[in-house]
């Protein structure tokens with residue numbers, strides 16, 4: 449996988465959009481510069497069954513038109529059915545080896561990590577990238593771990609791990625630079641884009657911040 453895909457990783461499902469059409473929100477975010485997308489259909493009122501699959505296909509089609517990889521959160525069967533580019537799994541989800549067995553070799557597997565030990569284990573397993581969080585407090589995910597801030601990314605890099613990393617959790621335009629300067633390749637964001645008045649402008653702002661670090 450290309451490290452730069454992680455520059456601005458948009459994670460979203462229909463319940464994150466304050467009643468707006470998730471297809472419109474995704475299109476706006478892509479126009480603003482999102483480089484990677486995860487379909488995370490979770491929480492109260494989340495779509496299930498055929499409705500979830502239909503939305504997944506529609507969002508995947510939008511990503512495909514713009515060459516943006518389409519990743520599915522948790523749901524391995526859905527990822528296979530809609531021919532997603534990969535899956536994202538957490539420490540409490542299906543174990544890496546079982547996921548890898550089900551997927552085709554070119555499919556991306558991202559793993560959530562919260563410590564250096566989990567990051568090292570994910571690298572040993574063969575994770576293509578890791579999502580490290582929560583960087584900051586967030587209400588978007590109810591069962592978050594302890595907030596450790598960007599320091600944990602610095603520790604992972606000091607341990608010599610070069611795996612592609614995104615920080616996640618409570619990231620907005622005011623703190624993204626700290627996450628990138630700690631050694632993340634990019635930031636993964638839900639509400640700061642999905643609930644913004646303009647997903648386009650919110651994504652554009654994150655891209656400007658990323659350019660400060662990489663220039």
Ligand SMILES: Cc1ncc(COP(=O)(O)OP(=O)(O)O)c(N)n1
Pocket residue numbers: 457459486488490521522536537538539540541558559560561578579580581589614616636
């Ligand atoms: C990029 C990224 N990083 C971390 C997560 C969190 O995954 P997980 O801990 O499995 O929690 P849920 O998202 O499944 O509620 C993520 N989704 N994406």
Ligand SMILES: Cc1nc(C(=O)O)sc1CCOP(=O)(O)O
Pocket residue numbers: 459560579580581582583585586587588589592593616617618619636637638639640
């Ligand atoms: C999906 C997710 N995973 C987290 C982790 O810590 O692993 S925090 C989180 C929610 C991120 O949403 P927002 O950008 O709105 O804070």
Ligand SMILES: [Mg+2]
Pocket residue numbers: 521522536537538541
């Ligand atoms: Mg999960």
